[in-house]
Structure formats: structure tokens, C-alpha cells
Amino acid sequence: MSPSSSPGAVDPTIFQKLLDITLSLSAERHLPRLYEQIITAAQDFTRADGGTLYILEGQGAGQQLRFEVMHTLSLGIHSGGTSGQAISLRPIPLWLEDGQANHQNVCAHVWHQGTPVNIPDAYEVEDFDFSGTRAFDRAMQYRTASLLTLPLQNHAGDIIGILQLVNARDPGTGLVQAFNPALEPVALALASSAAVTLDKQQLLQGHKDLLDAFIRTIAQAIDAKSAHTSAHCQRVPVLTELIAQAACRAQDGPLKDFTLDDEGWYELRVAAWLHDCGKLATPDSLLDKSTKLHALSDRIETIQARYAALIAQETLAAADRTDAGLQARISQWREDCDFLARANIGGEFMRPEDQQRVRDIALQTWMDHTGAVQPLLTAEEADMLCIARGTLNNAERLRINQHIDVTLQMLEVMPFPKTLARVPEYAGGHHEKIDGTGFPRGLTGDQMSWPARMMAIADIFEALTARDRPYKPPMPLSQALSILRDMRDRRHIDADLYALFLDARVWETYAREHLLPDQLDVQDPTAYH
Incomplete structure (x- = not known):
């Protein structure tokens, strides 16, 4: 009998395969594909019919193991990962309602203990609750027998996930058998390598998520300005x-x-x-300059106040004399004031004749509170109101x-x-x-x-x-x-x-x-x- 086929023996080429797969895993940057590779490699090593990858999530008493990928070759099941098929199964809680560690579920137990569990037949074990497994078997007309549950432990000693393999098959007959104990160290080495790679990718993804959030925060801050x-x-x-x-x-x-x-x-x-x-x-x-004359406030109000003063002054002066043209002048001033308010808004294009009208208005005068004659528009205001496009000058x-x-x-x-x-x-x-x-x-x-x-x-x-x-x-x-x-x-x-x-x-x-x-x-x- 050859070494590879004798009971408990390990195919000598498996170590080269382990090295090749480790290198392949370390080169993968896409998390869903990495999840897929971990499952596929582990099933190939152990000749497992099924495999499930769980990823740790949550904090404190809310920690749980989330179903990430499920493969069952004989049933054609391929869920999670890159499949596009969501896994509807509820995560496995790591802590019970009373705050005690969950040792009822084998995956939760392995997470707490940090050591693999190799079970020849799930139906003959009373240490763990396999009611969910039996319900799956009834629904799918399947028979779960052997189970190998492995912790994914990173370089810091933290367990970041669980890898569970189901129903090892004899390479000759295809019959379900127990997982070879001699393969446990190899499978554990693969799980450890996968954990380190997965941890690195999760760290990189975390950095990327942080960068994305920071970038969006900057963009939102700019828009908020x-x-x-x-x-x-x-x-x-x-x-x-x-x-x-x-x-x-x-x-x-x-x-x-x-x-x-x-x-x-x-x-x-x-x-x-x-x-x-x-x-x-x-x-x-400048970012908030919604009108041409806007600074700390919209200076169009200052111009409107000048017109109001001009009209009041002229009306008062006319009380002592006959001025047949006063109402016409008042009407024109009001029209000019309204025109300037419209010009102040800005737009895609200002006609040259409208710009000239602004300059003509700038030649008109009013009397300030000291009795000094002032232009209705300052040179700066006239220039601002003549901005041809938008609200910004050069x-x-x-x-x-x-x-x-x-x-x-x-x-x-x-x-x-x-x-x-x-x-x-x-x-x-x-x-x-x-x-x-x-x-x-x-x-x-x-x-x-x-x-x-x-x-x-x-x-x-x-x-x-x-x-x-x-x-x-x-x-x-x-x-x-x-x-x-x-x-x-x-x-x-x-x-x-x-x-x-x-x-x-x-x-x-x-x-x-x-x-x-x-x-x-x-x-x-x-x-x-």
C-alpha cells in the first residue's frame, strides 16, 4: 500500500499545494474572491463535500459569526462570496443571553477555545446542538456526518473567523468518511495562512473605508461652505x-x-x-457671493437707500416751488433702481446696452447727510454691476x-x-x-x-x-x-x-x-x- 493511500497518511505533494495556495491567497486583494479561495482550497485539501466560512462581526456581547460563503458540491450549493446568492441563515451568537460563552454550537465553541474540533459523525455527538444541521439535512435530503471545524487565527492571536468542512470523501469510493486526523495540522496551517491574509485584506479595506469616509467628509464640508x-x-x-x-x-x-x-x-x-x-x-x-454687490451683505440695499433719500430730498424741495417734472423724475429713478436690482442678480450674459445704462446712472448724484454731493454709484459698484457673466469680477x-x-x-x-x-x-x-x-x-x-x-x-x-x-x-x-x-x-x-x-x-x-x-x-x- 502506498504512503498516500495508507490509513492516516498524507499525500506528500500536499505541502507543495499548501505553499502554492498560500501564495495565491496572499496575492488576492478582492475579499469575496479571497473567501471563495479559502473554501475551495480547504475542500480540495480535505476532500470535503461541503464547506462554510464564517466571519467574526460585532463587539462585546453582540459578537457573532456571520455566514460568508457556503459550498456543497453534491447539492450544487454555492452561496455568498462572489456567487450573488445571499445567505439567509442567521449569524451564530458567541454569547448566550445570560452572558455566558456559547459552547452549544460547535463553531462558537471553536472560536472560544481556539482549537479545532474533528467530529466523525454529527448524529452521534451529544456535546453540541446540531438541531440546525439536522433541519438542513431534512430539507435538502442530505446526511451530514463528518465535520472539521477550524479557527482562523491571525498573527496577533485573534480569531477572526471559523472554517467548517463537511463530509470528507474517500478518494477511491467517494463514500463519506471521517476527516483524516493527520490532515488537521495541514488544514490548520491553511486556516492560519488564510486568517493572516484575510486580516491583512480587512485591514486594508478598513483603511480604504476610512479614506473614503474622509474624502466624502471633505467634499461635504466644501459643499457646506x-x-x-x-x-x-x-x-x-x-x-x-x-x-x-x-x-x-x-x-x-x-x-x-x-x-x-x-x-x-x-x-x-x-x-x-x-x-x-x-x-x-x-x-x-466668494463662495457665497450670490449677487454682484454681495460682500458681508448685499450692497444693493445701500443703493436703494440712496434712491430713497434722493426722492425724499427732491420731494421736500418741490414743496416750496412748482416742479412739473418731479413725478417723471421720481418714476425714472424708481425704474433705474429696479433695473440695478435686476442687474445685481447676475446671469449668463449682460447686454452691452445694459452695461452702458449702469455707467450712465453712475454719473447721477445725490446729497448725503452732510450736504455733500455724492455719485449714486461708486466706481466699484458700477464696475461690479457691469459684470457680464455670473456675479464675480475678474x-x-x-x-x-x-x-x-x-x-x-x-x-x-x-x-x-x-x-x-x-x-x-x-x-x-x-x-x-x-x-x-x-x-x-x-x-x-x-x-x-x-x-x-x-x-x-x-x-x-x-x-x-x-x-x-x-x-x-x-x-x-x-x-x-x-x-x-x-x-x-x-x-x-x-x-x-x-x-x-x-x-x-x-x-x-x-x-x-x-x-x-x-x-x-x-x-x-x-x-x-
Whole structure:
């Protein structure tokens, strides 16, 4: 009889298999796939028909073992892990209601004791409660006999899970037999290796979750600084991902080879969430500048007070003389005051004739409380009211634009791992233009990655269609797409990505979720090509 087939013997090749599987487990970064590999390897080693992986969760008296993966080869059961089939079984509590350790369940017992339990036949054991196992057997017309339950103990000595194997099979006859005691140390070594790898991956996932939470907190803090750009930092990642998904589906053209793996997607998401992190250094007075004259307060009220004083002065003076034109002048002043209030709101475009009217009004005068003659508008106020687009003058816009410099400064000093090395380039490029006239570095399209160019379109489209900007009404799709088309023609955004944005109907997917019904005025995008 060969050593591999004699009772209690272990196949000598199993140690090489153990080494190979250990190396394979240590290279796996995806937790569900790692769970699958642990079960598959353990079943292969022990020739088990079934296997279940439990993962520790909870704290204190609430600790329990959650079903993570279940495999039963003869029944075709494959639940949890990467299967897409959820496991409906309730977790196993590690503590009883009276606060005592749960030794009734064999998995809970192994967790408390930290040592394996090898049971030849579950139906002949009275030390543990196998009522759940028997109920499963009745429902599935199965017969659970041998069980090998192993602790997953990490390098710190903590048990982070339990591996239970069911029904070892004889390699020759296929009949169920007890688990070979000689295999216990090998199976325990596999469980220990799996625990260390699993612990490392859980630690990495924990760090990743912490980073994600921190990133989202920064984005929410930026949005909270200004109610007028609320949720911008949260919507740009949505749009960026929609564009990237369309690019990954492209079958032809310059984007046909574009693809992102799991790490690439994560890198893109981090960059999108952090694209405006430099706004943390932007003064709130600029982020909150909802009107052209807004500073600590809206100075339009000061101008309105001057008009009120002017009208009162003229009315009082007219009481001592006949002034047939007074009412006409009062009417004109009120009309001018209303005009200035409208001009103060800002918008996408201010007509040159309206700007000239502001300058003409600035030449008019009123008398202050000292009797000194003052202009109705100061030079600064006139300049502010003549802002052609939005509510910021050139100096303020420059200050706002400096947020991208701060973004780059913040991101470039962060010790990103190799998998996130391109975050600064992606996030820092969303104000660059294809023709090289953007900022902060004046990069041309050839100098920008595809994700950076995607983010530029996402940032613009979100800003155009945002429904929470007080200086403009929500822009309909027709107007937003027209502006994007013009930016494509001026080589401000990438032409291929713009075509993809239209043809893949990214604009429509985003609009259905994030825009108001009144904004959805485009069905056929042909006119915007």
C-alpha cells in the first residue's frame, strides 16, 4: 500500500499545494474572491463535500459569526462570496443571553477555545446542538456526518473567523468518511495562512473605508461652505463615472481601448471626490457671493437707500416751488433702481446696452447727510454691476480659480500609494482646456489623461445644469448642450469625449436622476453634434 493511500497518511505533494495556495491567497486583494479561495482550497485539501466560512462581526456581547460563503458540491450549493446568492441563515451568537460563552454550537465553541474540533459523525455527538444541521439535512435530503471545524487565527492571536468542512470523501469510493486526523495540522496551517491574509485584506479595506469616509467628509464640508454650490462635489463624481462607463463600453474610435480595472475605478472616484478640495481655502464671501454687490451683505440695499433719500430730498424741495417734472423724475429713478436690482442678480450674459445704462446712472448724484454731493454709484459698484457673466469680477474669479492651485498643492504632498498616484493629475486637470488656454498649468489635450478630460466635462455640465445657484434659474438641457457644443468648437473640451457624452446619452442618464422635469427639454441630441 502506498504512503498516500495508507490509513492516516498524507499525500506528500500536499505541502507543495499548501505553499502554492498560500501564495495565491496572499496575492488576492478582492475579499469575496479571497473567501471563495479559502473554501475551495480547504475542500480540495480535505476532500470535503461541503464547506462554510464564517466571519467574526460585532463587539462585546453582540459578537457573532456571520455566514460568508457556503459550498456543497453534491447539492450544487454555492452561496455568498462572489456567487450573488445571499445567505439567509442567521449569524451564530458567541454569547448566550445570560452572558455566558456559547459552547452549544460547535463553531462558537471553536472560536472560544481556539482549537479545532474533528467530529466523525454529527448524529452521534451529544456535546453540541446540531438541531440546525439536522433541519438542513431534512430539507435538502442530505446526511451530514463528518465535520472539521477550524479557527482562523491571525498573527496577533485573534480569531477572526471559523472554517467548517463537511463530509470528507474517500478518494477511491467517494463514500463519506471521517476527516483524516493527520490532515488537521495541514488544514490548520491553511486556516492560519488564510486568517493572516484575510486580516491583512480587512485591514486594508478598513483603511480604504476610512479614506473614503474622509474624502466624502471633505467634499461635504466644501459643499457646506456654500449653499449656492451645494452638492457640487457629490454630483461631479456621479457624472465622471457615467462618462467613464460609456468610454469603457466604446467599441470604436479613440476610446475603444479605454478600460479601468478595480484599482483604476477607485483612483478615478477618489480624484472626482477631491477635485475641489482646494476650495477649503477659498473665502466664504466668494463662495457665497450670490449677487454682484454681495460682500458681508448685499450692497444693493445701500443703493436703494440712496434712491430713497434722493426722492425724499427732491420731494421736500418741490414743496416750496412748482416742479412739473418731479413725478417723471421720481418714476425714472424708481425704474433705474429696479433695473440695478435686476442687474445685481447676475446671469449668463449682460447686454452691452445694459452695461452702458449702469455707467450712465453712475454719473447721477445725490446729497448725503452732510450736504455733500455724492455719485449714486461708486466706481466699484458700477464696475461690479457691469459684470457680464455670473456675479464675480475678474479679481474675484481669479481668487476663486486659485482653488485649483491649492487642490494640486494639497494632493501633491499627500503620500498616495502607487494605485492612487494619478489622483493629483486627474483632479487638478478639470479646469484645463484642450487648446492649452486653461489653468493652472495650461495643458493641452495631448498632455491630459482621458480621466482628466472626462472630469472637465463633468465639472462644466454639473455647473451649467445645477438647480441650486441663486444667480441663475436651472438651465435646461438644450441650453447646457449648446454651451458644451460651443466649447467643443472652441477646443475647450475634448471633441471625442463630447461626442461620446451625446451618443451614449450620458446627459440623459444624469438628467433623469439629478435635474428638474422642466430642464428635460431634449429628446434627440442630433442638433447638438
